Every structure is written in structure tokens, then in C-alpha cells.
Amino acid sequence: xxxxxxxxxxxxxxxxxxxxxxxxxxxxxxxxxxxxxxxxxxxxxxxxxxxxxxxxxxxxxxxxxxxxxxxxxxxxxxxxxxxxxxxxxxxxxxxxxxxxxxxxxxxxxxxxxxxxxxxxxxxxxxxxxxxxxxxxxxxxxxxxxxxxxxxxxxxxxxxxxxxxxxxxxxxxxxxxxxxxxxxxxxxxxxxxxxxxxxxxxxxxxxxxxxxxxxxxxxxxxxxxxxxxxxxxxxxxxxxxxxxxxxxxxxxxxxxxxxxxxxxxxxxxxxxxxxxxxxxxxxxxxxxxxxxxxxxxxxxxxxxxxxxxxxxxxxxxxxxxxxxxxxxxxxxxxxxxxxxxxxxxxxxxxxxxxxxxxxxxxxxxxxxxxxxxxxxxxxxxxxxxxxxxxxxxxxxxxxxxxxxxxxxxxxxxxxxxxxxxxxxxxxxxxxxxxxxxxxxxxxxxxxxxxxxxxxxxxxxxxxxxxxxxxxxxxxxxxxxxxxxxxxxxxxxxxxxxxxxxx
Amino acid sequence: xxxxxxxxxxxxxxxxxxxxxxxxxxxxxxxxxxxxxxxxxxxxxxxxxxxxxxxxxxxxxxxxxxxxxxxxxxxxxxxxxxxxxxxxxxxxxxxxxxxxxxxxxxxxxxxxxxxxxxxxxxxxxxxxxxxxxxxxxxxxxxxxxxxxxxxxxxxxxxxxxxxxxxxxxxxxxxxxxxxxxxxxxxxxxxxxxxxxxxxxxxxxxxxxxxxxxxxxxxxxxxxxxxxxxxxxxxxxxxxxxxxxxxxxxxxxxxx
Numbered sequence: 138x139x140x141x142x143x144x145x146x147x148x149x150x151x152x153x154x155x156x157x158x159x160x161x162x163x164x165x166x167x168x169x170x171x172x173x174x175x176x177x178x179x180x181x182x183x184x185x186x187x188x189x190x191x192x193x194x195x196x197x198x199x200x201x202x203x204x205x206x207x208x209x210x211x212x213x214x215x216x217x218x219x220x221x222x223x224x225x226x227x228x229x230x231x232x233x234x235x236x237x238x239x240x241x242x243x244x245x246x247x248x249x250x251x252x253x254x255x256x257x258x259x260x261x262x263x264x265x266x267x268x269x270x271x272x273x274x275x276x277x278x279x280x281x282x283x284x285x286x287x288x289x290x291x292x293x294x295x296x297x298x299x300x301x302x303x304x305x306x307x308x309x310x311x312x313x314x315x316x317x318x319x320x321x322x323x324x325x326x327x328x329x330x331x332x333x334x335x336x337x338x339x340x341x342x343x344x345x346x347x348x349x350x351x352x353x354x355x356x357x358x359x360x361x362x363x364x365x366x367x368x369x370x371x372x373x374x375x376x377x378x379x380x381x382x383x384x385x386x387x388x389x390x391x392x393x394x395x396x397x398x399x400x401x402x403x404x405x406x407x408x409x410x411x412x413x414x415x416x417x418x419x420x421x422x423x424x425x426x427x428x429x430x431x432x433x434x435x436x437x438x439x440x441x442x443x444x445x446x447x448x449x450x451x452x453x454x455x456x457x458x459x460x461x462x463x464x465x466x467x468x469x470x471x472x473x474x475x476x477x478x479x480x481x482x483x484x485x486x487x488x489x490x491x492x493x494x495x496x497x498x499x500x501x502x503x504x505x506x507x508x509x510x511x512x513x514x515x516x517x518x519x520x521x522x523x524x525x526x527x528x529x530x531x532x533x534x535x536x537x538x539x540x541x542x543x544x545x546x547x548x549x550x551x552x553x554x555x556x557x558x559x560x561x562x563x564x565x566x567x568x569x570x571x572x573x574x575x576x577x578x579x580x581x582x583x584x585x586x587x588x589x590x591x592x593x594x595x596x597x598x599x600x601x602x603x604x605x606x607x608x609x610x611x612x613x614x615x616x617x618x619x620x621x622x623x624x625x626x627x628x629x630x631x632x633x634x635x636x637x638x
Numbered sequence: 639x640x641x642x643x644x645x646x647x648x649x650x651x652x653x654x655x656x657x658x659x660x661x662x663x664x665x666x667x668x669x670x671x672x673x674x675x676x677x678x679x680x681x682x683x684x685x686x687x688x689x690x691x692x693x694x695x696x697x698x699x700x701x702x703x704x705x706x707x708x709x710x711x712x713x714x715x716x717x718x719x720x721x722x723x724x725x726x727x728x729x730x731x732x733x734x735x736x737x738x739x740x741x742x743x744x745x746x747x748x749x750x751x752x753x754x755x756x757x758x759x760x761x762x763x764x765x766x767x768x769x770x771x772x773x774x775x776x777x778x779x780x781x782x783x784x785x786x787x788x789x790x791x792x793x794x795x796x797x798x799x800x801x802x803x804x805x806x807x808x809x810x811x812x813x814x815x816x817x818x819x820x821x822x823x824x825x826x827x828x829x830x831x832x833x834x835x836x837x838x839x840x841x842x843x844x845x846x847x848x849x850x851x852x853x854x855x856x857x858x859x860x861x862x863x864x865x866x867x868x869x870x871x872x873x874x875x876x877x878x879x880x881x882x883x884x885x886x887x888x889x890x891x892x893x
Contacts, residue, residue, distance in 0.1 A: 489718055489772030496752055496763055506751045508736035520736050525750050534736075534746040539871060542834065542845045543741035547703055548732030576697065582833055584842035608843035612830040613697055635735060636697075638704020638742055638846040638868070 138261065138274040139287040140221070143238040144178040146270050147217040148207055155207075164205035167194050177209040211237065221270070224419040227461055228257060231362045233280070239287065241280045243360065264419040280358050281351045285309070285326075300352060301327030308348045314341050326352060369407075370465040371395045378417050378458025382446075385414060385459055390439050392464040397433045406431025406472030410438055414453065415461035422453055426498050429526040430490045431472040437491050444498045493525045502526050510534050514589055516634065517551050544587075544606070546616045546635025553632035556617060562631075564623055567605040571617070573633055578609040589618075600625050606637070614638075668713050668805075671874030672866050679822075680858070685713065686803040687821040688796040692810045692853070694825070696781075699731035699811060701828040701848050703779070706807045707744050708846075708868050708875065710775040713805050715873055716745065717774025720767050722752040724760050727781045731811065742846065743870045748774070757784035761791055768798035768806050779809040783816070792818040815853065823854040829865050832878050845869070847878055 140146070144166045149156055163183035167174045174194040183204060188197045197204055214237060222232045222240050228251070231243035244257060251257040254276055265272045275286035282300050285307035293299030303326045305318045318341060323329050329337060329349050338346035350356040371392045379385050389412055400406060408431055414422040426441040446453060497505045506522040509530040513519045523530060537543070558568035559577065566586075570579045585605030591598075600621035608614045614637035621629040669682035676682050683689060689709070693702040710719050721734065736746040752767075754760040757780060764778045778795075780787060792808070796819050799806045808820065815823070829849045833841025846868045852860045866875045 485772040487772070488770050492720075492767060492770040492772065493750065495766060500752070500754065500759065500763070504753045506753070508746045508749055508751070510737070510746060516735075516737075520746070522751070529747060532747050534740055537741045537870065542831070542843065543738060543870075545735060545738035545741050546700065546732075547707070547735055547738040547742065548700055549735035549738070550732045574697070581830065582840045582843045583838075584834075584836060606843050608831060610830070612828040612847065612849075614700065614828065614831070614843050614846075635732060635738065636700030637738070637843075638700050638707070 138225075138242060138272055139235075139239045139284075140218075140270060140272055141238075142178070142181065142271050143218065144209070144214050145180040147214055149180075150269055151213075151217065162203055162205055163188065163201055164207060165194070165197060166209045167206045168209040174206070214238075220421065221265075221419075223413070223421045223423070224264075224415070225261070226413075226421075227415055228261065231360065233360060233362055235284055239284060241284060241360075243280070243362070244276075264417075268418045268420065270419075279351065279354045280360060281309075281348070282354065285352055297353075301325060301330065305329060308345065308352065310341075310345055310348060314345055317341055318345070368466060368469055369396055369399055370463060371399075372461060372463035374461050375459070378455075378460045379462075380455050380458040382453050382455060385453075385455070385462060386439070386442070386446075388462050389442065389464060390435065392462065393435045393438055396464055396466055397435055400433050400466070400469060400472075403469075404471060404473055405469040406433045407438070407466040408432075408468040408470055409466065410442075411465040411467060412442060413463045413465070414455075414459045415463070416456045417458055417460050418456055420456070424453075426494075427502070427526060428490070428494045429497075429528075430487075431470040433472060434491075437494070441494060441498045444495055448499050497524065497526050515591060516545070516549065516589070542606075543637055546614075546637045549635040550633060553618070553634045556631050556633050558631050562619075567607055567617060567619070568631065571631065573615075578613070578615070580607045581610045582608040586619075600629070604634070670709075670712060670866075671869075671872070672864065672876055674877070675864055675866070675875070678852075678862060679855075683709070683805075684821050685805050686799050688792060688799050688806045688808060688819065690808045690810060690818060690820040690823040692813060692815070692823065692825045693827065694812065695827070696730055696812055698827050701826050701846075702809055702811055703731070703734070704742060704846055704868070705824075705826045705848055705850065706777050706779075706809050707739055707742060709807055710777060710805075711743055711873055712875075714774030715743075716748060718748050718750055718772065719744070719775050719777065720750045720752060720770075720773050721777045721779065722754060722760055722763055722767065723779035724754050724756060724781070726756075727779050727811070728753065730781055731779075741870070742868060743873050757786050760784075761786055764806070765794055765798055768795055768804055769802050771802045771804060773804050776804055776806045777809060778806065779811070780813070781811040783813050787816070789817045789819065792820060796820070819856075820854075821856050822852065822860075825851040825853050832867065 161182065163180060163186055165176045165179040165183055165188060168177040176190050176192050176194060176197055178190060179188045186201050188201060194206055218234060222234055225232045225240060225242055229242050229244050229247045233241040235241050248254045248257050251260055258274055261274065262272055273287050275283050277283035277286055277296055285303050286299060289303050289307040291299045291302045293302055305323055305326060306315050307326060318329065330353055334346045334349065347356060351358045373388055373392060409425060409427045411423065411425040424442060424445050426445050432438060493505055502524040505525045507525045507529060509521045509523050510533050511519055511521050557572040559570050559572055562568045567580065567583055570577060583605055586603035588601060588603055590601045602618045602620055604616060604618040607617055615633055616635040616637065617631060617633050619629045619631055623629065665684040665686055667682040667684055669676045691702060691706055734751055736749060739749065740746050752763055754763055760778065760780060767773065767776050795806055827849045829847040831844035831847040834844045836842040847865065849863065849865050851863045854860050865878055867878045869876050
């Protein structure tokens with residue numbers, strides 16, 4: 138399947154606001170090539186006016202002065218193609234991207250579900266048309282032939298004949314090889330295929346020979362489907378589209394029930410759950426939730442889905458309704474039936490993991506953290522904050538020495554905040570007083586220095602730090618440091634790095 | 639007036655029943671370890687309730703967090719502690735530093751940090767977390783005067799805490815006293831520590847010390863002040879071992 142207008146349609150459908158008040162104005166998507174702005178794609182209106190791709194923008198504007206231009210964003214186009222590919226998952230699990238503007242669907246064994254090949258094609262075309270996307274498609278015995286036939290129109294009594302009539306450009310070789318083939322008088326694939334392939338390979342490169350063999354169905358083409366088959370997936374189709382999100386969620390709950398029953402037989406629990414709502418117009422709404430521990434708890438998973446929906450910036454838009462809802466469990470892990478402790482120990486632990494899951498789903502997994510120690514000298518690098526959903530790291534916290542007061546602050550400023558020592562500082566100690574956040578602190582007690590040198594093996598040599606624990610007259614305890622020794626740096630600066638309890 | 643006190647206690651029981659509080663025995667309590675405070679509170683602070691800790695000044699942030707973490711340690715020494723705070727709090731008071739919390743006895747692996755975008759999210763998360771019996775304690779850190787944190791919000795937190803048995807510590811930095819249903823309300827400020835001898839005249843900063851004031855208490859008189867010191871090895875509050883060095887501050891009468 139080939140989308141001849143993919144970049145312009147993408148822009149029109151995802152950035153509708155751009156075209157709100159200048160509908161019908163021709164536009165093009167431009168790409169910067171060697172310093173000149175060239176057209177990468179043009180819309181139908183511009184094409185009708187004779188604008189073609191690869192023109193420079195200046196030439197095109199000379200012909201059609203009101204031509205609008207937008208920047209080429211390959212990444213957005215790719216994402217859009219992936220969304221379209223997701224929408225095609227309703228026809229077959231084997232959907233491959235044919236970047237930048239095509240999809241290959243392996244419909245072997247799937248056509249009877251739609252009443253035959255022709256009906257399936259009609260359904261695809263109609264669905265994309267409703268969305269506002271023009272498609273060209275072709276069916277063939279092998280993916281390369283189908284791809285070539287979709288892009289380069291050709292007719293023939295049989296598939297083989299049609300393929301043979303295709304121009305050599307349909308081989309998809311690089312420009313040099315294509316021109317060379319044309320110069321040699323080989324205009325169609327049929328011309329090339331009748332020659333000895335060893336000769337073709339010798340003269341035009343092995344790629345040319347391989348491609349011909351593939352397109353004629355003599356060699357296998359590697360297929361890399363976009364989706365690996367999910368370990369478990371349950372779905373429900375509707376004769377009448379479902380337009381209410383609440384009802385769709387009820388159905389999702391029932392699907393979750395079915396999936397959990399299967400998981401229980403397999404002694405597994407899901408770690409990630411993916412719900413997909415297929416809209417009648419071909420778009421797909423995806424929601425996915427994760428749990429910290431493998432889970433078979435339907436209520437807990439549905440609560441997570443509700444949290445996820447609540448957290449969406451714009452609510453799920455059913456459009457004209459959903460006609461297929463699918464729940465996939467891409468990640469599942471072993472989970473044996475748990476025996477409940479009499480005093481409720483397991484229950485309490487499970488409650489905690491559920492709480493972490495819920496908060497992580499609502500706020501994002503990086504907002505709920507656990508601390509892990511790290512063997513580093515610099516205080517700000519001495520610990521990591523990991524998402525709490527991930528399994529707890531190995532416990533290597535050091536235990537403080539008996540009878541020592543706390544040597545590390547409980548709040549750390551990252552980056553450290555500069556302080557103003559106010560009066561001159563004795564060279565071997567901390568300032569007698571300093572100003573921080575517009576308050577003057579008079580130091581009553583000091584301990585230090587604790588010298589912490591940055592790792593010398595890193596290329597950028599940072600100055601050594603001398604840390605002091607200080608207490609001011611009101612009893613506030615701070616951790617301050619001087620950045621740089623006096624012989625290292627002309628005028629070392631002072632910072633506050635943390636506060637003690 | 640024996641009969642009026644009997645009818646008063648009947649009335650109290652009726653009100654308590656309406657409020658859904660267990661009448662017999664009262665809530666379980668946890669002691670602070672400081673004998674005078676525990677005696678004053680009748681055995682310690684109530685578990686499964688909401689307690690407020692206030693600090694007047696942003697420079698007391700360390701004492702506020704430290705005191706709360708120490709109370710949480712008194713509640714459950716080795717159960718998960720969930721600490722909820724906003725990003726604004728992190729900017730104002732600094733990041734929580736697990737190595738430093740470890741130095742007052744809180745095990746780094748027991749701490750879970752929830753970082754929220756705003757006060758509304760903070761309260762929502764706090765309400766969910768207070769229902770989770772798997773937690774040892776819940777610390778909710780708020781700075782300034784969030785409009786949302788009113789009587790209703792604290793009542794909701796209190797009900798959740800009573801249902802699950804999780805003790806909730808609500809930290810209020812730079813806030814004025816506002817109506818709340820909290821069981822107790824404390825004000826905490828840093829106090830000069832008992833200096834450790836290190837050969838100098840002043841000595842080195844010692845163990846964490848605070849001036850705490852019981853501002854309000856639901857079930858009895860309040861208005862007392864104590865100076866306490868934290869003992870990490872015994873995981874307990876105690877009166878300062880030695881008086882602070884003379885001449886620096888006026889000593890506060892230890893209660």
C-alpha cells in the first residue's frame with residue numbers, strides 16, 4: 138500500500154489549525170538541499186498548477202506566488218506512518234513499514250475474514266478515504282512486487298505480466314543503477330528479467346540482480362513485521378460502533394477478565410497492559426499502563442487505566458465510535474498464586490505496590506522514586522533516584538559510625554547555592570559569617586575541612602572542595618564548601634551545599 | 639458536679655460515635671522517647687492520626703524534615719516511608735538526600751519519594767496514600783499557604799488515616815496556623831546543639847537539636863516547649879545531654 142500524498146495529508150490532518158482560514162491555497166513541504174530550499178512534496182492543488190517535487194521554492198513561487206511552504210519533518214511523517222500502520226493491525230498482524238510513505242501488509246490467510254481479497258482492499262481504501270487519506274494499493278504474491286505495483290501503475294493479464302511491464306525504476310535501486318539500466322536499453326523489468334542475471338549482476342551490481350529475483354518471486358524477501366506477536370491479546374469487535382467511552386471501558390474490563398483467566402492458567406501475571414481502541418475511521422487510540430509487580434488483579438489494572446485516562450490532557454475521542462477494542466499484555470512474568478498471611482503481611486505489601494503503580498501511572502514513572510546508593514565521592518553524585526516501580530536495588534547503604542553526629546545534610550542543594558562571606562575569610566577556615574538568601578548567619582561552631590576532590594580521571598579538572606559543617610548562633614546547621622584551594626584558584630568562591638537537621 | 643461530668647462524658651461518647659472514632663481505650667500511641675513529653679501526652683502521639691509540624695522560616699527546613707523523619711522512625715523503624723512533596727518545595731528547601739537521612743537512622747531503602755507538580759496533586763496523592771495500610775508513615779510536605787489545604791482537606795486526610803492506621807505527618811513550612819483537625823500541632827525550630835569537643839574553644843556542631851513547641855492538641859492542654867536532641871543509636875528523642883555552651887543562647891527550661 139502506498140500513500141502518494143503522505144506528507145501533505147499528515148500536515149492537513151494533524152495540524153488542522155494551519156489550514157483553517159486558507160483552505161484551497163496550494164502548499165508544499167520544503168527541504169533544504171545544499172543550501173537551496175527544494176520542494177519535498179506538494180499537495181494536490183499545487184500539483185494541478187504544475188508544481189512538481191524537487192523544484193526550488195523560488196522557481197515554484199515564481200509560477201504560483203501564493204504557494205504556502207512548510208518545513209519537512211521526517212520524524213513526524215514517520216510517526217504518522219506508524220499510526221497508520223497501527224490502524225492496519227485490524228487486517229493482519231503482519232504490518233511492515235515501507236518508509237517513507239508505504240506499508241506492506243501480509244494478508245495471507247486473513248482475506249476470508251473480510252470476504253475475499255477485493256473486499257479487503259475496498260475496506261482499506263474506504264476506511265482511509267473517510268480519514269482523508271488517499272491510498273494506492275496492489276496485491277501480489279511477494280512483497281516487492283506488490284510494493285512496485287502499488288507505486289508504478291501497470292496492467293497485464295496476469296500478475297507476472299504486470300510486473301514485467303513495470304519500468305526499471307520500480308526496482309527501487311539507486312539513481313545511478315537505474316540510469317545505467319535505462320541507458321543499456323532495458324526499459325522494463327521484463328527486459329531485465331529475460332537477460333542472464335549473472336550478466337546483470339556483473340554490470341549493474343548484485344543489488345540489481347537480487348532485486349529482480351525478488352520481484353519475480355524467485356528469491357525470498359526478508360519481512361520485518363512492525364509488531365512482534367504479543368504473548369497474549371484479547372479483542373472484541375462490534376457490529377455497531379461504540380461511541381461512549383464509559384461503555385468502552387466496561388468492555389475493556391471484560392477483556393481484562395478474559396486475559397487474566399488465561400494468565401492464571403499460565404501462572405503468569407502481566408507487567409504491562411496495552412489497550413487499543415480502533416476507531417471506525419482507522420485511527421487508533423493507545424493506552425498503556427505498567428505495574429511494578431506482575432499482576433492478575435482486574436480491578437487494580439482497570440483503576441490504572443482510569444488513572445491514565447484522567448491524566449490525559451485531552452480525553453479519549455471516540456469520533457464516530459470504536460469498532461474494535463483490543464487488550465494486549467506484551468510483558469508478562471511468572472506469578473504463582475500467593476498465600477495470604479494470617480496477619481495480612483502480603484496484603485499490606487500488595488497494597489503498597491498498588492499505591493506506587495497508581496501514583497506512577499498518574500504522575501509519570503519518574504515522579505515516584507526510590508533512592509539507591511552509588512559509589513561516588515562527589516556528594517551530588519553519591520546517590521541515584523530510580524523509579525519506584527522498578528525492582529528495589531541492592532541494599533548497600535553504609536551505616537553511620539557510632540556516636541558521630543550526622544556528617545551529611547538531609548537536604549542537598551543541586552546545584553549548590555552561592556553564599557557571600559561578607560568579611561574576609563581566614564585562609565585556613567570557613568568565613569566567620571556569611572549571607573545566604575539575604576540573611577546574615579554568624580557562625581558559632583565549625584568542623585572541617587572534609588576535603589572532597591573531584592575524580593582526577595575525568596578530563597575536565599574541577600577544583601577541589603573543602604567542606605565544613607557549621608552551626609550559626611541560632612542553631613541552624615549548614616554544609617558549606619569552598620570551591621578550590623587557595624593555591625589552585627585566585628579567589629575561591631563559597632557555596633552552601635546542604636542543610637542538616 | 640459529678641452528675642454533670644457524667645452526662646458530659648456521655649455526650650462526649652455520643653459525639654465520638656457520630657464522628658466514627660473508637661471510644662474504648664482510645665488510639666494506640668507511639669512514644670517519643672523523651673520522658674517529659676511522653677508523660678505530658680499520656681504515652682505519646684496517637685497512631686493512625688494526622689499530626690501537623692510547622693516551621694516559621696524556610697531556613698528551618700532541615701529541622702522540619704529532620705524532626706518529621708525522626709517521628710516517622712519512632713512510628714515504624716523499618717517500614718516503607720512515603721514522602722510527598724511538591725517541586726516548589728524541592729526548589730525552596732533542597733532535594734532530599736538519602737545519605738543524610740541515613741545519618742539520622744532512616745534507612746535509604748525504606749524511603750519512597752513522590753514529587754508532585756502542584757498542591758492539588760499533592761493533596762490527591764496524599765489522600766490515596768493515607769489509605770494504604772502498607773506504609774509505615776506518610777509525610778506530606780507543603781510550603782506556604784495552599785488555599786486547598788483547609789479544614790475539609792485535613793478532615794479527609796484524618797479519616798483516611800484512621801481507616802488505614804497510617805500515621806500522617808503534615809509538614810507546613812512558612813505557614814500560619816490555620817483551622818485543621820490534626821491531633822497535635824507542633825512548631826519546630828533549630829536549636830544550638832551540644833558542642834562536641836574537638837580541641838577548639840567553641841567545639842564542633844553536635845547531634846541534631848530542636849526547640850519544639852506543642853501548639854495545639856485535640857485531647858488536652860497544649861502550649862508547652864521542650865528542647866530535644868535526637869539519639870540515632872537508640873532511635874529516640876532525649877533531653878540534651880549537656881547544656882549548650884553558655885553565653886550563646888538563653889537556655890530554655892527543659893520540661
